[in-house]
Amino acid sequence: MTLYPELTDDSRRELLKTMVLIRTYEEAILREYHADKSPGFDIGAGLVPGEMHLSAGQEPVAAGVCAHLTTDDALTASHRPHHLAIAKGVRLREMTAEIFGRETGLGRGRGGHMHLFDPSTHFSCSGIVAEGLPPALGSAFAFQRRGTDRVAVAVAGEGAANAGPFHESLNLAALWKLPVVFVIEDNDWGISVPRTQSTSVASNADRGAAYGIPGIRVEDNSVEGVYEAAGEAIARARAGGGPSLIEVHTLRLWGHFEGDAQGYRSDLEGVPGRDPLPTYKNALIARGVTSHDDYAAMQASAAERVEDAIDFAKGSPIPDPNDALNYVFAEGARS
Amino acid sequence: MSPTIGTTGHALAVEPETGKRKLSTAKAIQEAIAQQMRSDESVFVMGEDVGPYGGIFSSTTGLIDEFGPTRIIDTPISETAFIGLGIGAAVEGMRPVVELMFADFFGVCMDQIYNHMAKIHYESGGNVQVPMVLMMATGGGYSDGAQHSQSLWGTFAHLPGMKVVVPSNPYDAKGLMTAAIRSNDPVVYMFHKGGMGLGWMKKNKHSIGAVPEEPYEVPIGRARVVREGTDVTIVTLALSVSHSLDVAEKLEQEGISVEVIDLRSLVPLDREAIIASVAKTGRLIVVDEDYQSFGLSGEVIASVAERKPELLKHVSRVCVPDVPLPYASQLEYAVLPTPARIEAAIREAIA
Numbered sequence: 001m002t003l004y005p006e007l008t009d010d011s012r013r014e015l016l017k018t019m020v021l022i023r024t025y026e027e028a029i030l031r032e033y034h035a036d037k038s039p040g041f042d043i044g045a046g047l048v049p050g051e052m053h054l055s056a057g058q059e060p061v062a063a064g065v066c067a068h069l070t071t072d073d074a075l076t077a078s079h080r081p082h083h084l085a086i087a088k089g090v091r092l093r094e095m096t097a098e099i100f101g102r103e104t105g106l107g108r109g110r111g112g113h114m115h116l117f118d119p120s121t122h123f124s125c126s127g128i129v130a131e132g133l134p135p136a137l138g139s140a141f142a143f144q145r146r147g148t149d150r151v152a153v154a155v156a157g158e159g160a161a162n163a164g165p166f167h168e169s170l171n172l173a174a175l176w177k178l179p180v181v182f183v184i185e186d187n188d189w190g191i192s193v194p195r196t197q198s199t200s201v202a203s204n205a206d207r208g209a210a211y212g213i214p215g216i217r218v219e220d221n222s223v224e225g226v227y228e229a230a231g232e233a234i235a236r237a238r239a240g241g242g243p244s245l246i247e248v249h250t251l252r253l254w255g256h257f258e259g260d261a262q263g264y265r266s267d268l269e270g271v272p273g274r275d276p277l278p279t280y281k282n283a284l285i286a287r288g289v290t291s292h293d294d295y296a297a298m299q300a301s302a303a304e305r306v307e308d309a310i311d312f313a314k315g316s317p318i319p320d321p322n323d324a325l326n327y328v329f330a331e332g333a334r335s
Numbered sequence: 336m337s338p339t340i341g342t343t344g345h346a347l348a349v350e351p352e353t354g355k356r357k358l359s360t361a362k363a364i365q366e367a368i369a370q371q372m373r374s375d376e377s378v379f380v381m382g383e384d385v386g387p388y389g390g391i392f393s394s395t396t397g398l399i400d401e402f403g404p405t406r407i408i409d410t411p412i413s414e415t416a417f418i419g420l421g422i423g424a425a426v427e428g429m430r431p432v433v434e435l436m437f438a439d440f441f442g443v444c445m446d447q448i449y450n451h452m453a454k455i456h457y458e459s460g461g462n463v464q465v466p467m468v469l470m471m472a473t474g475g476g477y478s479d480g481a482q483h484s485q486s487l488w489g490t491f492a493h494l495p496g497m498k499v500v501v502p503s504n505p506y507d508a509k510g511l512m513t514a515a516i517r518s519n520d521p522v523v524y525m526f527h528k529g530g531m532g533l534g535w536m537k538k539n540k541h542s543i544g545a546v547p548e549e550p551y552e553v554p555i556g557r558a559r560v561v562r563e564g565t566d567v568t569i570v571t572l573a574l575s576v577s578h579s580l581d582v583a584e585k586l587e588q589e590g591i592s593v594e595v596i597d598l599r600s601l602v603p604l605d606r607e608a609i610i611a612s613v614a615k616t617g618r619l620i621v622v623d624e625d626y627q628s629f630g631l632s633g634e635v636i637a638s639v640a641e642r643k644p645e646l647l648k649h650v651s652r653v654c655v656p657d658v659p660l661p662y663a664s665q666l667e668y669a670v671l672p673t674p675a676r677i678e679a680a681i682r683e684a685i686a
């Protein structure tokens with residue numbers, strides 16, 4: 001018997017539904033992002049300016065991990081955070097308004113798409129590779145001190161596993177048996193550098209052994225594989241068994257950021273065939289869990305939610321430039 | 336665009352009379368932390384050698400005896416991990432006091448400090464608070480070389496989102512630590528090793544002083560006129576306050592009247608206090624143990640130059656020139672803001 005709910009056909013359908021919502025969201029942001037940047041491409045122009053790192057292809061990680069989390073658990077994400085925010089339950093309207101830089105956004109337009117903070121779901125992210133891991137330790141520490149069974153999950157890309165904060169965090173979490181689960185999203189590419197040129201081990205999960213914690217690698221971008229690995233790791237953390245490390249071999253379906261022509265990418269031709277969404281949809285149709293009609297209904301429902309969020313963002317006020325200095329501090333101000 | 340004047344959540348603290356009981360700066364810091372830990376279970380201390388050792392510069396001596404290792408926590412030498420842990424715990428409502436052993440060590444963990452601790456409140460549009468104290472030792476004068484003698488407060492103060500306080504005496508040390516722990520903002524608390532009253536460093540009479548027993552706050556962002564005068568204003572902080580007071584006392588016998596302002600806080604900076612003093616004296620000397628260029632001393636002078644340039648009859652700086660702090664004592668004291676350099680600057684100002 002496992003310590004976490006075993007997969008049922010209902011929960012399989014939920015995983016698919018989450019993946020559909022994420023993909024629908026990312027396709028809509030892609031559309032909005034590029035809508036007003038031509039002719040040419042001016043990264044700072046348009047309703048959604050700045051760098052944009054979309055997570056299409058990495059839906060299995062978010063869906064499989066967050067299926068085991070409640071809004072009381074914490075999750076820290078990276079510069080590519082949308083899939084995790086959506087699966088964690090961050091409100092789409094406020095998240096989208098933040099991406100559009102509006103006053104109604106999660107950060108009142110001060111944060112942007114790499115800096116989404118939602119205290120109501122204990123979701124946050126960091127734009128600096130690997131630096132989202134240490135704050136997750138702090139959430140886990142607070143949960144542990146208060147005698148709760150809440151957990152923190154820290155998600156980062158495979159490039160982060162070569163950075164100091166990853167190793168410091170694993171050691172400290174293992175030492176103090178913190179209820180934290182580290183999830184590495186291996187999408188093969190650190191911007192343009194393939195992991196074969198950056199990483200000395202075939203699987204970052206092996207690095208768990210260096211800190212005496214369990215490490216497991218999920219192959220083939222399998223959402224059910226993620227569900228099982230995360231289920232076990234999160235249950236262990238909740239029960240006081242300390243941290244775990246999971247690496248998921250996932251897929252960056254699009255560029256590192258929008259505008260990335262990916263000329264360096266030797267695997268580009270095979271990418272569409274590895275898209276996890278049709279793969280899982282077809283598997284579940286074959287299993288009789290969903291149907292073409294049911295899937296179309298999922299897409300329609302997702303589109304309705306996503307377009308509502310985008311309409312909300314576009315209809316929201318732009319922050320008053322006179323208020324640009326607000327919120328530097330909670331108390332008083334810089335003189 | 337005008338700076339936003341926020342309101343504090345509580346009435347401005349009134350600084351109480353000092354009373355007669357004397358403590359060292361180190362003991363005053365320990366007492367402030369202990370009192371806040373007694374009244375607030377969410378407060379804990381974390382850092383390298385803060386437990387049985389009591390902090391390399393005695394900031395936490397004895398705390399482990401009362402609060403035990405679950406609240407006075409020794410960490411691995413993993414500053415990024417444990418400062419980040421402090422940030423995450425603060426976001427979840429705890430009030431960590433995290434010690435970075437030397438300010439000089441910020442290089443191994445600055446991302447957590449300036450990109451996370453200091454920015455989360457702003458990036459979240461005020462929805463997430465980081466009520467955390469980051470305490471660290473600063474300053475030189477004992478031949479600890481270029482990597483263990485720096486002040487660096489200007490570097491922290493330059494980066495938005497963290498309050499920065501630098502006490503120069505036991506009374507302020509306790510009051511500022513109490514205010515820092517109670518603050519809902521991240522506060523960088525920088526104490527000078529030479530002002531802690533340690534038995535193993537050069538003695539300094541200002542490192543022992545009267546401290547009230549009850550908890551009290553020294554408001555963050557308020558400078559103090561520690562000596563009134565009419566001829567020259569010295570704006571300074573930390574150990575340089577002691578040196579400036581000593582020099583002022585000496586020159587008084589020659590009829591030279593020196594006003595000494597102890598900034599106590601860099602962020603927010605009490606520009607009004609600086610301007611008010613220069614309005615009286617017309618001569619401004621900034622004495623700062625941090626590097627001279629691109630830092631606090633220039634900022635203090637700009638505070639007057641931008642707002643009341645007509646007040647300035649004389650401006651000068653006594654800082655560490657832009658050089659790594661040397662090891663040999665004779666070299667180190669050639670670049671530190673010594674009493675001799677301060678005295679020379681005053682004489683030049685009134686010449």
